[in-house]
Amino acid sequence: xxxxxxxxxxxxxxxxxxxxxxxxxxxxxxxxxxxxxxxxxxxxxxxxxxxxxxxxxxxxxxxxxxxxxxxxxxxxxxxxxxxxxxxxxxxxxxxxxxxxxxxxxxxxxxxxxxxxxxxxxxxxxxxxxxxxxxxxxxxxxxxxxxxxxxxxxxxxxxxxxxxxxxxxxxxxxxxxxxxxxxxxxxxxxxxxxxxxxxxxxxxxxxxxxxxxxxxxxxxxxxxxxxxxxxxxxxxxxxxxxxxxxxxxxxxxxxxxxxxxxxxxxxxxxxxxxxxxxxxxxxxxxxxxxxxxxxxxxxxxxxxxxxxxxxxxxxxxxxxxxxxxxxxxxxxxxxxxxxxxxxxxxxxxxxxxxxxxxxxxxxxxxxxxxxxxxxxxxxxxxxxxxxxxxxxxxxxxxxxxxxxxxxxxxxxxxxxxxxxxxxxxxxxxxx
Amino acid sequence: xxxxxxxxxxxxxxxxxxxxxxxxxxxxxxxxxxxxxxxxxxxxxxxxxxxxxxxxxxxxxxxxxxxxxxxxxxxxxxxxxxxxxxxxxxxxxxxxxxxxxxxxxxxxxxxxxxxxxxxxxxxxxxxxxxxxxxxxxxxxxxxxxxxxxxxxxxxxxxxxxxxxxxxxxxxxxxxxxxxxxxxxxxxxxxxxxxxxxxxxxxxxxxxxxxxxxxxxxxxxxxxxxxxxxxxxxxxxxxxxxxxxxxxxxxxxxxxxxxxxxxxxxxxxxxxxxxxxxxxxxxxxxxxxxxxxxxxxxxxxxxxxxxxxxxxxxxxxxxxxxxxxxxxxxxxxxxxxxxxxxxxxxxxxxxxxxxxxxxxxxxxxxxxxxxxxxxxxxxxxxxxxxxxxxxxxxxxxxxxxxxxxxxxxxxxxxxxxxxxxxxxxxxxxxxxxxxxxxxxxxxxxxxxxxxxxxx
Numbered sequence: 001x002x003x004x005x006x007x008x009x010x011x012x013x014x015x016x017x018x019x020x021x022x023x024x025x026x027x028x029x030x031x032x033x034x035x036x037x038x039x040x041x042x043x044x045x046x047x048x049x050x051x052x053x054x055x056x057x058x059x060x061x062x063x064x065x066x067x068x069x070x071x072x073x074x075x076x077x078x079x080x081x082x083x084x085x086x087x088x089x090x091x092x093x094x095x096x097x098x099x100x101x102x103x104x105x106x107x108x109x110x111x112x113x114x115x116x117x118x119x120x121x122x123x124x125x126x127x128x129x130x131x132x133x134x135x136x137x138x139x140x141x142x143x144x145x146x147x148x149x150x151x152x153x154x155x156x157x158x159x160x161x162x163x164x165x166x167x168x169x170x171x172x173x174x175x176x177x178x179x180x181x182x183x184x185x186x187x188x189x190x191x192x193x194x195x196x197x198x199x200x201x202x203x204x205x206x207x208x209x210x211x212x213x214x215x216x217x218x219x220x221x222x223x224x225x226x227x228x229x230x231x232x233x234x235x236x237x238x239x240x241x242x243x244x245x246x247x248x249x250x251x252x253x254x255x256x257x258x259x260x261x262x263x264x265x266x267x268x269x270x271x272x273x274x275x276x277x278x279x280x281x282x283x284x285x286x287x288x289x290x291x292x293x294x295x296x297x298x299x300x301x302x303x304x305x306x307x308x309x310x311x312x313x314x315x316x317x318x319x320x321x322x323x324x325x326x327x328x329x330x331x332x333x334x335x336x337x338x339x340x341x342x343x344x345x346x347x348x349x350x351x352x353x354x355x356x357x358x359x360x361x362x363x364x365x366x367x368x369x370x371x372x373x374x375x376x377x378x379x380x381x382x383x384x385x386x387x388x389x390x391x392x393x394x395x396x397x398x399x400x401x402x403x404x405x406x407x408x409x410x411x412x413x414x415x416x417x418x419x420x421x422x423x424x425x426x427x428x429x430x
Numbered sequence: 431x432x433x434x435x436x437x438x439x440x441x442x443x444x445x446x447x448x449x450x451x452x453x454x455x456x457x458x459x460x461x462x463x464x465x466x467x468x469x470x471x472x473x474x475x476x477x478x479x480x481x482x483x484x485x486x487x488x489x490x491x492x493x494x495x496x497x498x499x500x501x502x503x504x505x506x507x508x509x510x511x512x513x514x515x516x517x518x519x520x521x522x523x524x525x526x527x528x529x530x531x532x533x534x535x536x537x538x539x540x541x542x543x544x545x546x547x548x549x550x551x552x553x554x555x556x557x558x559x560x561x562x563x564x565x566x567x568x569x570x571x572x573x574x575x576x577x578x579x580x581x582x583x584x585x586x587x588x589x590x591x592x593x594x595x596x597x598x599x600x601x602x603x604x605x606x607x608x609x610x611x612x613x614x615x616x617x618x619x620x621x622x623x624x625x626x627x628x629x630x631x632x633x634x635x636x637x638x639x640x641x642x643x644x645x646x647x648x649x650x651x652x653x654x655x656x657x658x659x660x661x662x663x664x665x666x667x668x669x670x671x672x673x674x675x676x677x678x679x680x681x682x683x684x685x686x687x688x689x690x691x692x693x694x695x696x697x698x699x700x701x702x703x704x705x706x707x708x709x710x711x712x713x714x715x716x717x718x719x720x721x722x723x724x725x726x727x728x729x730x731x732x733x734x735x736x737x738x739x740x741x742x743x744x745x746x747x748x749x750x751x752x753x754x755x756x757x758x759x760x761x762x763x764x765x766x767x768x769x770x771x772x773x774x775x776x777x778x779x780x781x782x783x784x785x786x787x788x789x790x791x792x793x794x795x796x797x798x799x800x801x802x803x804x805x806x807x808x809x810x811x812x813x814x815x816x817x818x819x820x821x822x823x824x825x826x827x828x829x830x831x832x833x834x835x836x837x838x839x840x841x842x843x844x845x846x847x848x849x850x851x852x853x854x855x856x857x858x859x860x861x862x863x864x865x866x867x868x869x870x871x872x873x874x875x876x877x878x879x880x881x882x883x884x
Contacts, residue, residue, distance in 0.1 A: 031682040034517070035516075037511060040490065040763075060472065075545070076470035081469060165683070170686075238567040239605070240605060320468060354833070355800060355801065358810060360610065360612065368831070368882070371807040387834065387835055390882070391651060391831070425882075
């Protein structure tokens with residue numbers, strides 16, 4: 001890597017090398033039986049160079065041919081992509097504990113046994129089909145740039161994902177456990193899935209209209225996706241955000257505080273620096289309903305003549321950094337999940353969302369298939385309902401937060417509680 | 431290359447092993463609005479080894495040849511572990527041993543077109559929308575992905591095949607006050623760079639739609655009879671039906687297998703659906719899948735009756751059905767899984783005018799905006815539509831998302847048009863991204879569809 005940096009320095013004004021190595025294994029169960037075991041050993045290197053205020057980028061998997069990588073980066077300068085930003089000099093970062101060495105000795109056999117144990121536990125309680133997976137990953141990341149930054153990070157992660165499927169469907173109640181190394185799934189985690197499934201097993205056909213809607217943590221990403229889009233430095237720069245002029249204004253219910261929490265190392269993949277070497281920090285996005293900040297990477301911060309906020313992350317080695325809220329959280333409330341259900345006179349629990357990626361995301365609109373949708377009447381789950389759509393706009397419904405669950409659950413898109421809203425449009429086919 | 435691969439899999443002690451080596455060459459040019467955001471060409475490569483041992487199947491993906499011994503050891507250990515726990519031993523359906531080199535016949539190889547010309551063409555198309563004051567921004571991308579694949583198995587198969595995929599497309603975003611609307615645009619396919627030329631009309635048409643959507647009315651949520659255009663009919667076919675024709679998705683779901691038995695009547699008698707990766711010039715075209723099985727056309731539904739499904743070697747053996755050649759990987763980072771190639775509803779006899787007259791009152795909705803399925807339930811977005819009154823096109827509508835039940839909807843397709851259009855770009859994300867996932871059909875009339883309005 002040092003040799004590469006030396007070669008790059010000779011042909012560019014500024015340069016940055018990003019290196020990642022990862023390996024891992026995953027086991028998956030379908031219908032409570034082992035279906036697959038896969039392994040992965042992957043590496044990748046990407047290179048950004050700036051020459052005459054123009055940005056070049058290239059990537060490869062193996063550092064077999066340094067000259068070709070550098071030539072690809074030099075070739076990409078010809079397009080004239082603007083490269084006006086400075087690469088940061090970052091050091092003395094807060095320490096984050098991201099690696100548990102015991103992950104190295106976790107065997108696939110142990111993950112298979114844990115999945116088998118969970119399937120056995122649930123099979124005794126429910127009739128539904130059980131699918132699940134467990135995986136471990138170990139990765140190393142290093143970022144070196146011509147400003148003198150040399151940062152590295154070693155991470156470990158263990159995931160256990162459990163689904164209980166409703167008949168004739170792949171719609172499921174599901175929840176994920178994450179940690180830095182193996183942890184046995186607690187009864188509390190499994191009982192939530194089993195009890196909620198059993199209560200909702202019967203198919204019911206209520207009428208649709210405006211009603212209370214409880215988004216489980218696993219579906220909060222539908223709402224946060226729209227907010228992330230609106231508060232990204234890229235949307236602000238492109239002038240397509242509906243909240244461009246609303247910093248300091250109340251946009252949501254005061255019960256809602258939303259923040260990025262990359263330094264929280266109780267979960268895997270905590271980060272003290274982003275993929276450009278900019279320091280990360282606790283970052284309030286919405287505080288008690290008031291919009292506080294937009295988030296930036298180096299490129300868009302420079303475009304907008306503001307400071308980077310440590311949110312430049314790459315989707316993969318082959319992509320350039322872009323503004324991203326990688327560790328999103330919502331401040332928990334003070335009601336348990338069962339309290340939230342009890343406070344619903346009539347409504348739907350959205351346990352799975354279909355089509356979150358469609359609809360007018362920049363505008364904050366969503367219109368999702370609810371699968372599964374769990375129907376609640378008089379504070380009790382009475383069944384699951386099919387052919388349901390829930391629709392709205394986040395700038396309307398996030399003003400109508402009834403209650404927030406008191407526990408955060410790691411799931412796709414962040415670390416979220418369940419959120420209960422009132423007056424959401426629900427369409428149900430009769 | 432095959433000598434090297436032979437030496438690599440010779441380290442395996444299993445009775446079956448295969449190895450796929452791929453070089454993936456990508457060129458990407460991205461405009462955000464008027465500004466060039468990215469340009470460059472890169473090449474990556476890697477290996478996937480699969481081991482079938484004692485009834486256990488396992489795979490490993492790796493990027494350094496130096497890791498071969500470790501990778502083979504891990505895959506063999508995992509296969510043995512699989513064999514110990516697996517419900518029934520994995521078997522592979524028998525396939526012909528093939529030694530072949532298949533380099534597709536394409537119109538203008540993008541590898542021979544200078545990047546300056548690609549940049550110029552992308553910039554020209556991007557500028558079409560940006561001429562208009564109410565177009566806030568664009569996100570238009572040139573994408574060229576070339577997979578140079580080498581497949582070898584211990585059965586003796588050796589196949590060299592290239593897949594060349596090019597596209598120019600993305601999002602056009604209009605804005606009026608605080609209202610933003612966006613429309614997707616895409617041109618391209620598997621037939622070479624020539625497909626990308628002379629496409630100004632498509633970018634102009636989509637720009638007009640993005641502008642018109644600023645004045646369209648929001649559709650009211652409810653249940654409607656609808657006519658879907660070929661693009662949406664294709665997405666319905668892919669999302670709602672096609673995924674459950676993929677044998678691996680239902681293999682271990684007793685309730686879905688019960689529903690999807692060959693010979694059952696699932697759809698209206700006007701409905702016939704086929705998947706055919708061998709259609710030349712179409713996006714989903716290929717010769718051999720990533721298990722070395724030759725692709726073939728597969729009738730899936732004939733006059734409403736389920737008549738076939740898509741298989742890997744593993745699922746064909748498990749179901750006791752014939753091989754189809756539909757086991758495809760995204761690239762060298764993944765083991766192959768069952769995927770659709772070119773899936774489409776076969777055209778019928780009705781003109782679009784007939785279909786709108788049959789619809790009478792309802793919605794005519796066009797062009798997809800993402801889709802997703804969850805067993806019997808599906809949801810997909812439409813980019814725009816029109817209210818139909820008395821068979822006549824009236825106001826434009828927006829914010830349209832459709833949801834439905836697969837089985838009810840297949841019965842509710844009551845008429846099929848006489849046109850057939852297949853998609854030019856794809857992006858199915860069943861765990862891996864398949865950019866050559868192609869779907870299509872004619873216009874179709876469906877009764878009783880749930881539309882989730884705002």
